[in-house]
Amino acid sequence: MTKMPHSITPESTPGDDSSRTVSQVDTVKSEPETQDVAMDDAPTPPATEKAKINLEELFDDEDSDGEFASSAPVVKEEDESSQPAPLKISPKSSFSDPEIMRAFYQRLFPFRPLFQWLNHSPAPTPAFAHREFAFTLPNDAYLRYQSFPTADLLRKQCIQMLPSRFEIGPQYSTNPRDRKTVRKASAFRPIMKELVFDIDMTDYDDIRTCCTGASICHKCWSFITMAIKVIDVALREDFGFKHILWVYSGRRGAHAWVCDKRARELDDQKRRSIAGYLELLKGGDNAGKKVNARRPLHPHIERSLAILKEHFQSCILAEQDPWATDAKAAHLLNLIPDTQLRAALQKKWDSSPHRPSAAKWSDIDALAKSGALSKSPKDLVEAKQDIVLEYTYPRLDAEVSKKLNHLLKSPFVIHPGTGRVCVPIDTRRVEEFDPLGVPTVTQLLGEIDAWKGEEGERKVQDWEKTSLKPYVDYFRRFVAGLMEEGKGVKREREEGDAMEF
Ligand SMILES: [Zn+2]
Secondary structure, three states, X not given: OOOOOOOOOOOOOOOOOOEEOOOOOOOOOXXXXXXXXXXXXXXXXXXXXXXXXXXXXXXXXXXXXXXXXXXXXXXXXXXXXXXXXXXXXXXXXXXXXXHHHHHHHHHHOOHHHHHHXXXXXXXXXXXXXXXXXXXXXXXXXXXXEEOOOOHHHHHHHHXXXXXXXXXXXXXXXXXXXXXXXXXXXXXXXXXXXXXXXXXXXXXXXXXXXXXXXXXXOHHHHHHHHHHHHHXXXXXXXXXXXXXXXXXXXXOOXXXXXXXOHHHHOOOHHHHHHHHHHHOOOOOXXXXXXXXXXXXXXXXXXXXXXXXXXXXXXXXXXXXXXXXXXXXXXXXXXXXXXXXXXXXXXXXXXXXXXXXXXXXXXXXXXXXXXXXXXXXXXXXXXXXXXXXXXHXXXXXXXXXXXXXOXXXXXXXXXXXXXXXXXXOEEOHHHHHHOOHHHOOEHHHHHHHHHHOOOOOOOOOOOHHXXXXXXXXXXXXXXXHHHHHHHOHHHHHHHXXXXXXXX
């Protein structure tokens, strides 16, 4: 894919770009230089708040103080978050209203699991403290190089600034907020980040027929499902990665975060190699052949083909019907290497131009068997395999994966265009994931107000009262598995301080 759907241009819809590279400027919108500088360095949290970390409060789930207990001296606004007044959510409430966003960050966003996910151990380390966060503010200003000693301080800044979303970058060699004070530029460099992948429906626009642009439906979501299945198994079986988090991008795509230590430590060159290994389609939107898989098929491609064949029947031939029109059928003919067979097909389809794609696909073998084949049957089998792959194989935005310093939208933020939460996708039930059923922020806040359960001994967190719960639970289990491998958990265990998730 030669186009770069995720490049940031002033015309970009804020919701459409899910990632950015460091080579881009600090703010997205061209702001006057003075404002740029002012925006660049956000208010540093007061020094007093950086103070000691109370581990018990950090990890005691029974705390009475909202999703994330304050480890810092108590501030007034913190009290408000413990028992805010019921929000009046009406059908007219918009998910971008400041009070909606504030309530979301105060009551629903899982800051603590997010902290644990990025920190990999209970006590704050540079893995979290030197992480870059980038905020998109309500006025669309883009605020880079934010960093936070604790999850609580991240939470406070979110509540204060109400970013429409935020992105996560790498851990740097020094605190990103101090980058201008380091003596040598080389002393400030990215050192660690999850290996990430971005799959977006924009890259499927030449083959999807059900929707266009920003819209999606269940039919075209199948492209994303297929991509997740193929990439996930390759990362596990071929690279041995275990901790892979898939996240719905909030509208029409998905991100993968490979969190194994080995993946986090990959340099750019190795990231490029892995992205290259997974890339199969070549060429842009032109009508040319996009897949020329080498024979014998690489085991990864063979395995992918076995997964994708079934989907080709249901999702492509039956639902997308990609060759229904003359012009579209011409592309299919282009992909058939046998001139004699091509001519026979052309003749047949000329007489019934609206034959459905499934029938046209069957025509290929039928006519070949009846003698209209000048090349070998093996050539035809291979050509058909390439066609299946062109229409089903994952289309990755490879640029996102190649750089350690690429920023990617955080899990659990709200997609500014749909109001939906960017929830994790359970790969064991990937076929059941329904992007159109993912809760919106206004829906979730309404669910808190409508909750009729009893508060028992244990305080019920606000997110537990909502349909966000299964997604947060899944994320917490994922993070627990990740931390299991880290030394931090083992040390905690040795000290007899079992982790509760
Ligand atoms: Zn669709």
